[in-house]
Amino acid sequence: MEYLPDFKVVRPATVQQAVAAYAAHADARYIAGGTDLMVNVRRGIVAPQTLIDIGGVAEITAIDAQQNGGVRIGAGVTLNELAAHGLIAKEYPAIAEAARQVAAPTHRQVATVGGNLCLDTRCLYYNQSEWWRVSNNYCLKNKGEVCHVAPSGSRCFAAFSGDLAPALMVFDAEVEISGPNGVRSLPLSEMYNDDGAAHLKLEKGEMLTAVIIKSGDGWRSGYAKARVRGSIDFPLAGVAIALKRQGDRLSDIRVAFTGTNSYPVMLRKTEGLLQGPFDVDALTALLPKQITPMPSTFYPPGYRRKVAANLTRALARRLFEES
Template sequence: MEPVPNFSLHRPATLEEANNLMRRNPEARLVAGGTDLIVNIRRGIVDTDCLIDLNDVAEMNGLGFDKKSGALHIGAAVTLAELSGDDTVIKNFPAVAAAAGAVAGPTHRQMGTVGGNLCLDTRCIYYNQSEWWRSSNDYCLKYRGDVCHVAPKSSRCFAAFSGDLAPALLVYGATAQLAGPGGEREIPLTELYQDDGADHLTLEECEVLVSITVPAAEGVVSDYVKMRVRGSIDFPLAGTAIALKRDGDKISRFTIAFTGTNSYPVLIEGVDVLIGKPLDDKALDALAAYLPKQIRPMKSTFTGQSYRRRVAINLAKRLAQRLFEAAA
């Protein structure tokens, strides 16, 4: 039995109220759907007696298109069920709808939000365990301990980022709107993350993710696929999104991103060498040979790292080929 500890709960209605509450309660944790955070509180991984619920914050709600630019605006409190079921998102940004629809199970997606999924904590078999399990293992570098059980000689944590939505937004060049004590700012979504499993978000103190903007992408085909142990509910062992545009027999745009492999969602750099060429076997083999330079799974899940790397590469090759053919 892992009871929920006592905590106070605040429900701000505006961004200003949320920011003020965060400043007054620096130890408070933000909660959206709670599908990850509440599990972590019960397991003693997150220690807080104050929660700030973001679901009623007006500026974080709303899902819509800008009629002029065709850009998609997604509030951080929009649920994954809402996003994956929206006909316009399905038509214009299929990878985004597919990724939102691939998170956990249907009940999690009713509660789970875009902000919670993008700001999801990293995961590791030595960390996502009960308090008694972790204490009997002397904890680990990420929390209370002084050694990483995955890479004992390392001074950093390699827990894996496993949110499904981020790669689908990254391949479209999405931006993130943030708000905190320093005011509001907009950054490319790639810059929300850094390569450190114990501190993978670049959010400043008391800063919050307000919304996401996805620029229009006319003529682009896309999708998101993942491999997981239990098809009905599990986190990705590896997941990949591709956005691709075809001009005759050649590729005119190609972006690919991964989740489940590194401590951050990886937008692969350097794949623009594929532009202007057909996506034939030679190009697919070149892609497969190139990916391991940037995809680096560690033994942070119960499946081996080389297996996860192979899964990621094969998912990518098959998806790229399928999309290229579909775009003909």
């Protein structure tokens, strides 16, 4: 870890002020809980001259039930607040379970929904101190020219490892974004690129203000993750499932993953699972072409693929039986 470099901190009180402050300062960066960003600053990976601290922006800190049955979650809501919220715990257990498993209790006290959805991708050649990275000639994602994971390739395969994204995606989440060109919204699943070096489709100066999820009524949901240290660790693989059961069949199922690809993956081609009696092997058979970890962590891709499949199998069975 390096000493903290000099930087200026600006504390806006509204979204409008935050966006304006970003535009007014060269090399600015939004900071919420800081539990992801400050680690990268201490490692010398990023050195923003100005931090726009959005922790005082009150308008992004509420969780509001919507008239149509959905819920609007402010980007500044902390993970502890999210996990403890009555409606979330009752109607959206996958979200509460995912929030509860992020990092450790002290992180979750300040870590936010927006920061979790926008956190940087991870790789064993990247999440290292400056002296470690320089001795390796850096890498494609940061200051270098070669990807040590796939040296003949021209892109970065660092993994997206946020726990919340898949849990929100199974409830058809949309994100609300404010920026220099106004306000826009898009499905959360479309906010990511399949590129570990540029995984967010946010324009310069854009800020996430809220996530809106559809009604969880009638869905049975859950989140499961595997990590090395149970008390504090990113997922080797994480899976969120929401399903609806009708007799021995599924009437609907949504499955999403984290920790495996450079973006949170919404599993495609699940329609076939609704045809006959629920077949968990048919579900896991969909994974190999879509869940594609690379050797970017200490744990080999084959192992992470198996972990993802086993988590999926166990969680899907449990949710189906409980329905």
